[in-house]
Structures are given as structure tokens and as C-alpha cells.
Amino acid sequence: MGTQATRMKMEEPQSVxxxxxxxxxxxxxxxxxxxxxxxNVKSGPLFTEGNMLxxxxxxxxxxxxxxxxxxxxxxxxxxxxxxxxxxxxxxxNTLAAGHRWSVAxxxxxxxxxxxxxxxxxxxxxxxLVTERKYGVKLIGSVTAPLAVVSVTLMQLLNSDVRPxxxxxxxxxxxxxxxxxxxxxxxxxxxxxxxLMFLIKDNIKSETLLALTSGSTSLIYAAIVxxxxxxxxxxxxxxxxxxxxxxxxxxxxxxxxxIPELGWLFVLATLITAAPVVLYFVAKVQNxxxxxxxxxxxxxxxxxxxxxxxxxxxxxxxxxxxxxxxPLNSTVMEMMQNPAFRNGxxxxxxxxxxxxxxxxxxxxxxxxxxxxxxxRTGLENLLPSADTLDRVTYKTICVxxxxxxLMIASGAYWANQAWGTYWxxxxxxxxxxxxxxxxxxxxxxxLTRGWRGRxxxxxxxLGFAVVMFTFFGVTYLLPGLHAYA
Amino acid sequence: xxxTNRSTAKSLMSTIGSVKTGVILLIAVGVVAxxxxxxxxxxxxxxxxxxxxxxxxxxxxxxxxxLTDVYHTWWFIALLLAVAVSIVAxxxxxxxxxxxxxxxxxxxxxxxxxxxTKNKVEFPIIDPDTxxxxxxxxxxxxxxxxxxxxxxxxxxxxAEKSRxxxxxxxxxxxxxxxxxxxxxxxxxxxYKGYIRMTPGQELNTVDLRDxxxxxxxxxxxxxGTGQENHPDGTPKRWWSKMVVLDSxxxxxxxxxxxxxxxxxxxVRFFQSSFGRSDEVIAMEMDAIPQTVSADKSEVAQxxxxxxxxxxxxxxxxxxxxxxxxxxxxxxxxDFFVQDGQIFRRSNNLVNPALEFAxxxxxxxxKVWLFPNAGQSHNQSPFALDIRDAEFANYTGLQVAYEPxxxxxxxxxxxxxxxxFVAFYMVHVRVWAQxxxxxxxxxxxxxxxxxxxxxxxxxxxxxxxxxxxEKELKSSQPQATASAAAGK
Numbered sequence: 017m018g019t020q021a022t023r024m025k026m027e028e029p030q031s032v033x034x035x036x037x038x039x040x041x042x043x044x045x046x047x048x049x050x051x052x053x054x055x056n057v058k059s060g061p062l063f064t065e066g067n068m069l070x071x072x073x074x075x076x077x078x079x080x081x082x083x084x085x086x087x088x089x090x091x092x093x094x095x096x097x098x099x100x101x102x103x104x105x106x107x108x109n110t111l112a113a114g115h116r117w118s119v120a121x122x123x124x125x126x127x128x129x130x131x132x133x134x135x136x137x138x139x140x141x142x143x144l145v146t147e148r149k150y151g152v153k154l155i156g157s158v159t160a161p162l163a164v165v166s167v168t169l170m171q172l173l174n175s176d177v178r179p180x181x182x183x184x185x186x187x188x189x190x191x192x193x194x195x196x197x198x199x200x201x202x203x204x205x206x207x208x209x210x211l212m213f214l215i216k217d218n219i220k221s222e223t224l225l226a227l228t229s230g231s232t233s234l235i236y237a238a239i240v241x242x243x244x245x246x247x248x249x250x251x252x253x254x255x256x257x258x259x260x261x262x263x264x265x266x267x268x269x270x271x272x273x274i275p276e277l278g279w280l281f282v283l284a285t286l287i288t289a290a291p292v293v294l295y296f297v298a299k300v301q302n303x304x305x306x307x308x309x310x311x312x313x314x315x316x317x318x319x320x321x322x323x324x325x326x327x328x329x330x331x332x333x334x335x336x337x338x339x340x341x342p343l344n345s346t347v348m349e350m351m352q353n354p355a356f357r358n359g360x361x362x363x364x365x366x367x368x369x370x371x372x373x374x375x376x377x378x379x380x381x382x383x384x385x386x387x388x389x390x391r392t393g394l395e396n397l398l399p400s401a402d403t404l405d406r407v408t409y410k411t412i413c414v415x416x417x418x419x420x421l422m423i424a425s426g427a428y429w430a431n432q433a434w435g436t437y438w439x440x441x442x443x444x445x446x447x448x449x450x451x452x453x454x455x456x457x458x459x460x461x462l463t464r465g466w467r468g469r470x471x472x473x474x475x476x477l478g479f480a481v482v483m484f485t486f487f488g489v490t491y492l493l494p495g496l497h498a499y500a
Numbered sequence: 501x502x503x504t505n506r507s508t509a510k511s512l513m514s515t516i517g518s519v520k521t522g523v524i525l526l527i528a529v530g531v532v533a534x535x536x537x538x539x540x541x542x543x544x545x546x547x548x549x550x551x552x553x554x555x556x557x558x559x560x561x562x563x564x565x566x567l568t569d570v571y572h573t574w575w576f577i578a579l580l581l582a583v584a585v586s587i588v589a590x591x592x593x594x595x596x597x598x599x600x601x602x603x604x605x606x607x608x609x610x611x612x613x614x615x616x617t618k619n620k621v622e623f624p625i626i627d628p629d630t631x632x633x634x635x636x637x638x639x640x641x642x643x644x645x646x647x648x649x650x651x652x653x654x655x656x657x658x659a660e661k662s663r664x665x666x667x668x669x670x671x672x673x674x675x676x677x678x679x680x681x682x683x684x685x686x687x688x689x690x691y692k693g694y695i696r697m698t699p700g701q702e703l704n705t706v707d708l709r710d711x712x713x714x715x716x717x718x719x720x721x722x723x724g725t726g727q728e729n730h731p732d733g734t735p736k737r738w739w740s741k742m743v744v745l746d747s748x749x750x751x752x753x754x755x756x757x758x759x760x761x762x763x764x765x766x767v768r769f770f771q772s773s774f775g776r777s778d779e780v781i782a783m784e785m786d787a788i789p790q791t792v793s794a795d796k797s798e799v800a801q802x803x804x805x806x807x808x809x810x811x812x813x814x815x816x817x818x819x820x821x822x823x824x825x826x827x828x829x830x831x832x833x834d835f836f837v838q839d840g841q842i843f844r845r846s847n848n849l850v851n852p853a854l855e856f857a858x859x860x861x862x863x864x865x866k867v868w869l870f871p872n873a874g875q876s877h878n879q880s881p882f883a884l885d886i887r888d889a890e891f892a893n894y895t896g897l898q899v900a901y902e903p904x905x906x907x908x909x910x911x912x913x914x915x916x917x918x919x920f921v922a923f924y925m926v927h928v929r930v931w932a933q934x935x936x937x938x939x940x941x942x943x944x945x946x947x948x949x950x951x952x953x954x955x956x957x958x959x960x961x962x963x964x965x966x967x968x969e970k971e972l973k974s975s976q977p978q979a980t981a982s983a984a985a986g987k
Binding site: 406413414416417420421424427428431432433434435436437438440441442445446448449452453455456459460463464489 | 519522523526527529530533534536537541544570571683692758759761768770772898899900902905908909912915916919920923955
């Protein structure tokens with residue numbers, strides 16, 4: 017590992033003063049954001065969890081900007097400052113988590129907000145460790161934006177310290193969730209190194225273009241599929257008084273329709289899909305010049321994504337909209353109330369997953385552009401393909417036993433609490449599927465000698481399944497894990 | 501003939517046990533399991549919800565194929581069994597090689613092996629015996645335990661660590677089979693169900709998930725149940741005081757809570773829900789003196805008469821005044837009237853009817869109240885009104901009998917161990933041998949191999965060889981000296 021680090025240094029013969037303007041911009045905006053945040057803290061104690069989390073967000077954002085700057089320009093100083101910003105953010109993150117722990121009197125694992133708090137913490141820690149140990153400085157350009165998306169999402173989620181419902185009051189909760197967080201963070205690391213392997217392994221830029229465009233448009237397609245309603249976009253209503261989703265009788269959420277926004281999302285789906293469509297056309301008809309068009313299309317796609325995000329921000333943050341289901345009896349009853357004559361309010365916090373999906377799409381496109389601009393430079397910054405392949409394998413060797421223990425501890429706990437160790441609830445099933453995917457990876461690698469690209473694709477698939485288990489199941493397939 | 505049979509069996513075995521078969525089966529399990537999370541499953545969904553979600557035709561097809569209860573269909577279970585069979589076949593296939601590797605370690609490298617070994621060093625030496633002795637000391641100092649291998653009167657060294665780690669794969673696969681075994685035992689002999697009890701009740705039947713009933717070999721009694729809340733009103737703790745009666749005797753007494761079940765004869769009872777039952781235990785009532793006309797057709801309240809407020813325990817008789825008592829005869833939670841008779845429609849508290857016996861001055865009157873309809877049939881000296889009712893709490897208990905769970909937990913522990921060995925225990929082998937260098941001299945050839953984590957091992961090998969070099973340097977001059985003296 018030591019030789020790896022020295023080689024990295026030798027490959028960066030840049031002068032010390034390079035990139036000062038960018039550093040100044042990022043540094044100043046960080047300071048500015050901190051000052052602005054400080055001015056917002058008009059009264060009350062300074063070191064609340066919310067403030068510390070906000071500081072975490074600022075530092076992680078600075079780290080993301082610097083890591084991506086490092087990726088684009090290859091300036092070694094950026095990486096150094098990025099690590100420092102990440103470390104500062106990590107300290108803030110630790111304080112926020114510790115604060116919550118002390119207030120709640122239990123480790124922060126009870127809600128999806130608390131799980132994300134711990135997840136981000138683990139990811140930041142692992143990034144710092146990997147950076148030190150293996151010299152893979154570029155890993156931050158994937159994990160830092162991931163942390164930013166997560167923390168942004170947390171800003172929107174309900175962060176009240178709630179007492180645990182009886183079924184969650186068990187030591188096994190902490191064991192189970194700690195294992196889950198460690199396992200998922202290790203999976204995230206293997207994903208990042210697998211991506212870097214693909215870059216180093218001379219995967220064609222256009223393959224990554226197709227991947228980026230395909231997954232981004234899939235996000236928009238999923239939103240359209242579930243939320244498009246006659247040109248409008250259905251979002252959850254917001255109960256400003258109780259700071260939670262507007263709930264109807266019987267626990268169903270109240271959806272409101274933001275007019276015309278649905279069409280914008282359809283447009284975004286089509287435009288984000290354009291590069292991947294162009295890619296396939298180019299492949300089938302053997303027209304390489306179309307790939308250049310596809311690269312331009314990514315720019316347009318990015319612009320449309322930013323536009324859609326801005327429109328969503330403006331439309332969904334406040335304002336009153338007609339209900340999606342005006343014939344529902346409770347809704348009809350509520351409409352009698354003069355306060356709702358103009359419609360029902362919504363707010364950004366009511367749509368955390370739409371927002372984080374959109375942010376992830378933008379980050380993915382930015383990462384692709386970084387790659388597109390600086391392919392050779394980036395490759396020089398990375399350790400050898402062989403090392404990346406091995407690091408991916410090793411992180412999976414860490415993740416797999418952790419996944420196993422996570423499932424086993426969950427089963428044991430379920431057996432304690434509900435009397436069944438396995439009942440095929442969606443989260444359980446998907447955890448098992450994740451396990452199967454990684455088991456498949458290990459078998460192919462160990463007995464079939466799968467190395468390199470195929471193994472890397474497998475690792476990426478594994479992480480996609482992890483993400484679906486973590487977010488998708490919670491919001492799309494409700495079950496026993498309804499708490500988180 | 502027998503030969504071809506054996507070879508067919510063998511090739512069948514190797515097909516079943518191949519990694520390809522295994523991975524295809526795993527993919528199939530994954531896909532089917534994922535389908536089960538997307539399609540609504542009967543055991544977890546109300547029938548009405550199923551009907552709302554799917555059109556009748558679609559639902560008929562889904563039901564026929566078993567997709568509405570994927571995890572309990574014969575073909576899903578067959579798929580899991582196929583996975584188990586494939587694992588067993590793979591293990592049998594690979595066992596001879598693994599066993600040979602374990603039982604007959606390769607102690608003395610031959611020239612072709614020495615040439616192929618990646619990690620190797622050669623030190624020029626003069627006397628083989630001193631060199632071997634030096635290497636032996638060095639290896640021992642490095643924590644390896646070298647053995648002397650003597651072949652054709654030549655001595656060489658062999659040291660190894662964690663040889664058994666070659667069995668890690670078998671441990672992991674065996675643990676998976678053990679978990680499957682536990683699942684099968686539970687599927688065949690175990691049961692899961694639910695009971696609902698109100699305080700004072702005795703019960704020995706369990707409602708199973710498939711609507712059947714199971715009779716317990718003992719009786720359960722609930723002596724009380726309750727809930728404690730957090731300050732914000734959400735529940736903090738549910739508890740139930742349970743007593744086990746076995747052949748008429750109280751054999752076990754335990755207050756159960758969520759995460760703290762009661763276990764008796766392998767059957768476990770878990771606190772799973774708590775709530776207000778529809779069983780009335782007491783009522784706050786008003787009695788208003790009234791007069792009844794001689795033909796009993798008209799009833800009138802006595803103006804200015806005082807209301808009497810009393811509490812009626814459903815199992816006791818209450819006093820209205822010095823001459824009058826009242827008790828509850830029957831409580832029908834949901835009634836309907838047919839041919840002038842009152843019948844029970846359901847056990848849900850929807851439209852209750854209550855029959856009381858009012859005894860006044862030696863005469864008994866039967867009184868009916870229908871609180872929801874605001875009606876009554878009452879010719880006693882008192883009009884009756886229910887102000888408030890107190891209901892019994894019920895406790896909901898999950899019942900589970902899982903005789904195979906020991907196998908599941910043993911399997912989990914074994915798998916943890918197996919994975920640890922598989923990923924973190926390295927089988928290290930080191931050889932040291934004196935060889936002619938082809939130029940008339942002698943060298944000490946030191947080689948090593950590790951089955952995983954090769955980069956770390958290179959570092960370790962460097963340390964080992966440095967140690968040997970040091971030891972050789974310090975022993976060689978003396979060896980030369982003694983050899984010279986001997987001449």
C-alpha cells in the first residue's frame with residue numbers, strides 16, 4: 017500500500033500554487049454559508065443538533081466541490097483541502113450524532129432520519145480511512161456527493177426524537193442496525209471502487225454515458241410512473257402545524273396535484289433518456305458521430321434536470337393545490353373548511369425522495385462530465401486497475417460477512433419480538449436478495465475466476481440492490497419495517 | 501454396463517453440482533422472491549384489498565400459479581430444495597480434492613514446483629545442516645512451526661498455518677444446509693398462530709394463520725393486561741400476566757412484554773397487540789323513577805323525581821334503591837330483530853342490545869335497552885340510561901412453535917465462523933530446502949505460498965526471509981570455522 021501512495025505523489029508534478037482561485041471560491045463560499053447560517057441562529061443555543069447538521073452539510077458540500085475539482089483538474093492541493101473539509105464535516109457529523117444519542121438516551125438508529133445520520137457518518141469515516149490507507153483520493157468524488165444528497169434528505173425528514181414503539185425496544189435493534197450500516201457503507205465503498213476500476217480499465221466513455229443517462233432517466237420514469245396525474249404531479253400534502261405529511265383518516269397520506277409539473281417531469285424523462293437512446297442507435301447503426309451528439313445531449317439533460325429541480329423547488333415549496341383525490345370522503349369533508357378553500361398546502365419536506373432522486377441524477381451527470389473532460393488526467397490519479405479490482409473484492413469480503421450477520425441478527429430479533437425468524441416481509445426478502453447477489457459475486461470470482469470488468473459490473477449491481485433495499489422497499493413496498 | 505451407469509451418474513452429479521447450476525438456481529430464487537415482494541401476498545393482505553388491487557381475471561391467474569402466496573408454493577419450496585441438492589452435489593464433487601489437499605500436505609517441493617512458486621529466495625550456503633538449522637530457528641522465531649522432512653537422507657523444512665481453512669467453504673455450505681433443515685422442520689412440524697384473551701379468560705386453542713385451530717397440550721390463563729404510555733401518548737410498554745395450567749395445576753407464572761415472551765414446552769407466546777375489547781365489564785348508569793299504566797302500554801316519568809346514579813358491574817348485582825336491585829342478563833354486541841325475537845348478528849360492537857333483570861319489591865322485570873337506537877323495552881319502576889361503559893382490555897399474543905429453530909441458529913453461528921475462516925484465515929505454507937545452484941555450489945531455497953491476501957503475504961514473506969538471512973549470516977561463519985576445524 018505504501019508503494020501505491022508514493023507512486024501517486026510522483027505522478028503529480030504540479031506546482032504548489034496551482035488552483036488558488038478555485039480554492040478561494042470554495043473556501044469563501046464555505047465561510048459565507050457558515051456565517052449566513054450563524055446569522056440565522058437568532059436565538060437559542062448554538063450547538064443544537066440541527067445547527068451541527070447544517071454545518072456538516074456545508075463542509076460535505078465544500079468537500080464534494082473540492083473532490084470534483086480535484087477530479088476535473090487533478091490539482092493535488094484540492095484533494096488535500098477536500099480531505100480537510102470532509103474531516104471537519106465528519107467531526108460535525110459525529111457531534112450531531114452524539115448530541116442526538118445523548119438526548120434520546122439511545123443510539124440513533126430508530127427512524128430513517130437517524131439511520132441516514134449513521135450511514136453518512138460511516139461513509140465519511142470509510143472514505144477518510146480508504147484515502148489514508150490505499151491512497152484512493154478520488155473516492156471522495158463519489159462518496160462526498162452521496163453524503164451531501166443524504167444530508168439534504170435528512171434536512172427534509174422529520175427529525176423529532178420520538179420514543180421507540182415497543183417492538184423496537186431491544187438491544188438487538190442496535191446490533192442489527194449497526195451491522196446494517198457498516199455492511200451498506202462497505203457496499204457503497206465497493207461500488208465506488210468498482211466505478212473507478214471501470215474508468216481505469218479503459219471502459220469506453222460512452223458506456224458510462226449510457227449508464228448515467230439510463231439510470232437518471234429511470235429515476236424520472238419512476239417518479240412519472242407513480243406520480244403523474246393528468247399533466248399534474250401528485251405530491252404529498254404538508255401539515256405545517258404538526259410538521260409532518262398530511263395524513264387522512266385511516267393513515268393514508270393526502271396527495272395534492274401540482275398542475276403542469278407532471279408534463280415537465282415527462283419532458284425530463286425523455287430528455288435524460290436521449291443520450292442512452294442515441295448511444296444505442298449509434299451502436300446499432302455503427303455511426304460514431306452520433307456519440308458526439310449524445311455527449312452534447314448530456315449537457316442538455318443536465319440543464320433540463322437543473323431546470324426541473326428549480327421548478328420543483330418553486331412550485332412545491334408552499335402554495336396550495338387541489339387534492340389528487342377530490343372524491344375521497346375525508347377530503348371532501350376537509351374542503352368544507354374555509355382554510356382549504358384554495359386547496360391544500362405542500363412543502364419540500366413532504367417530497368424528500370423525489371428531491372433526492374433529482375439531486376442524485378444531477379450529481380451522476382456531473383460525475384460523468386468530469387470523466388468526459390478529464391479522462392486521461394483522472395486515470396493517472398487512480399491506482400492501478402489491479403489494485404482497484406482487489407480493493408473492490410476486499411470491501412465485498414468485509415461487506416458479505418456483515419450482511420450475513422445483519423440478516424442473522426435481524427432474524428434473531430424478529431424471533432424475540434414476533435415469534436418468527438423469517439416471514440418473507442419485503443425488507444427481509446430484499447436483504448436476502450442482496451445477500452444472494454454478493455454470494456453470486458463471490459462464487460463467480462472464487463471458482464470461475466471472474467476478475468475485472470464483469471466483477472465490477474456485479475459489484476455495481478450489488479450496490480443498486482442495496483439502495484433498493486434501503487430506500488425502495490421502505491417507500492414502495494411497505495411491511496414490517498415500516499418504522500424505518 | 502455398470503461403468504457407463506457410473507459415468508452417467510458422475511456427469512449428472514457434476515452438472516448438478518456445477519457453479520453454473522448453482523448460480524442459475526440462486527438467480528431463480530432471487531427473481532421469484534422479488535416477485536413476491538411486488539405482488540400482494542395473501543397471507544399478509546386482506547381479501548378485499550386483493551380484489552381492489554387486481555381484476556378478477558388477473559387474480560384468478562395469480563392464484564392459480566401461486567403468485568399470491570409465492571413463498572409457500574410447492575415450486576418455490578422445490579426450488580429451495582434444488583439449491584440444497586446442488587450444494588450437496590457440489591460438496592461431494594469437490595470433497596476428494598479438498599481432502600487430499602488437507603490429508604497429504606505437500607511438504608517437499610519438486611523442481612517444477614520450485615520454479616513455479618512466486619515467492620522465493622535463494623541464499624548461498626556452505627553446509628546444508630547448519631543452514632537448515634538456522635532456517636529452522638528463524639522460522640520458529642517468526643511464529644511458524646517448521647517440521648523436518650527427511651527424504652533420501654536429505655533434510656528440508658516445511659511450515660504451515662491454518663491448514664483447515666481449506667474447509668471454510670464446506671463450513672459455509674453446511675451451515676446453509678443446516679438453516680434450510682431448520683426451516684423444513686418448522687414448516688412441517690411447527691405452527692404459528694394468534695390468541696386474543698381478556699383478563700380472567702382461560703384458553704387452550706390457537707387460531708392458526710390458515711384459519712385452522714390448534715389445541716395446546718395445556719391451558720393458558722390471563723390474569724391481567726395493560727399499557728403504559730410515553731408522555732406524548734404513544735405506547736411505551738404492553739404487558740400481560742400469564743399463567744400456564746398443565747393438567748389442572750398452575751405450572752408457570754410470567755408477566756410477558758414485547759421482546760420478552762413466555763415459553764412452555766417449546767411453545768412461545770409473544771405480546772403482540774393490546775387494545776379495548778368489545779366486552780363490557782362495568783357501566784355507569786342512571787335510573788329515573790317511572791310509572792307504568794295498568795295495561796302496561798304507557799310509561800311516564802315521575803316529575804321531580806330524583807335520578808339515581810349507580811355503577812353496575814357486569815358480573816354482579818347492583819342496588820338502585822333499598823327495594824330494587826339490578827343485574828345484567830345478557831349483552832349482545834350486534835343485534836337484529838326477526839319475528840319479534842332478538843338475535844346476535846356479530847361479535848363486533850356495532851348495535852348492542854342489553855337485557856337486565858330488575859327486581860323491585862319481590863317482582864322481577866326483564867328490561868331491554870338498545871342504546872344506539874335510543875330505544876328500550878322497560879316496564880320496571882325505573883327508566884334506565886347508560887352514561888358510560890367500561891370495556892375489558894384484551895391482549896393479543898402471537899403463538900409460535902418452532903422445533904427447528906435450533907438448527908437455524910446453529911447454522912447462523914456456523915456461517916459466521918465459516919465466513920470468518922473463509923475470508924480472514926490464510927493458509928500459509930513455507931518451504932526451506934538445500935539445492936544445488938547448478939554451478940557446483942549450494943543454496944538454501946526458501947519458498948512460500950498463501951491461498952488469499954497475497955499482497956499482505958508478500959510483506960510477511962519478506963520479513964521471514966530477512967530473518968532467515970540474518971540467522972544464516974550469524975551461523976554461517978562459525979559453520980565454516982567448525983567445518984575447517986573438522987578437517
